[in-house]
Amino acid sequence: MNHQIKIFVMTLALLFAVCAKAEDINSIEVEVNGLVCAFCAQGITSAFSKEPQTHDVLVSLEHRLVAIELKPGTDMANDRVNQVLVDAGYDVVGIERTQRSLAMIRQGMDGESDAMMNHAHEPHHE
């Protein structure tokens, strides 16, 4: 019985730890105009990598998206995000904050692309 209680408590602790970790994730998703070439996207990655709060950067030309995952416990003001992109030569359309990690954002984009591909290959019944 004691053994079962121990396992239950440990599982609970693990769940709390995972939940706490998930809540720590803080990403910024930015819709950007002018994202057309890989060289330009390299400049954006390089610019955000110099910011001390940046954990990782994702650029998607297809989704016109720049996503920045911040280090736990840090923040980057919208004005700063905007300034970095303007200094890199781009125009910001909108900034959103999310608790999704870059891996989750990437997964969402992949899923969206797959869904579009599947939809394109579905037979149409008139």
Next chain:
Amino acid sequence: MNRLSLLGRASGAACALALALSSIAVTADARPVTYTGGRVLVAEAYPDSLAWRYGYSGSFRWSASVGGLYVDGFEGQKTLDIHYVRGARLLKRWNWPTAQANVFVWGGAGHARVASQSDVSAHAGFQADFETRRIYTSLVSEHHEGPNWRYRTDTVALGLAPYEHDFEKTALWVVLKGMRSTHTRDDEPKSAVMLRFFNPKWWLEVGVQDNGDLLGNVMFNF
């Protein structure tokens, strides 16, 4: 003059790059300014010329470069060998949801050797481009001049991507080019079809000119 002796004139790291491409001749319309802290190394070889440039962009608006240009068959049988420093500026950029357009200008000065005579030289250039993920167009014009000589090149390009690429993946483009150089052995306009491969770190173009000469260019982005 054969290609090996042309390569012997090229200098520095660009020489090594050109050597790697010695079986082809090379051409480029890479952007003269990239992004803050961006460094590029470009090596180009045309059938009658070789060029290289190493540039540093202080911001997306300006860059400074050193470079060299060697032309064989200049004003008939002469050779033209230029080494220069230059500054480039992005005059205007338009960002749209799925496209971007730019106008760049640049100018510089250096040392030129025409046949065996040394001169100072100056040059100025202009580039306008428009790009989406499927279409690329550009117009590039560059003029070099010394006390008793001048050399000019104009290039128009239309690129089409067979599929939409994304960041971190190597993109493929088919690029059609029209080129003209003045005061060379052959001032006639030429056309070329090129295959362009590029990703965030490098770019390679290879192709063939209408007279059968092979072309290509290589660029590294640091």
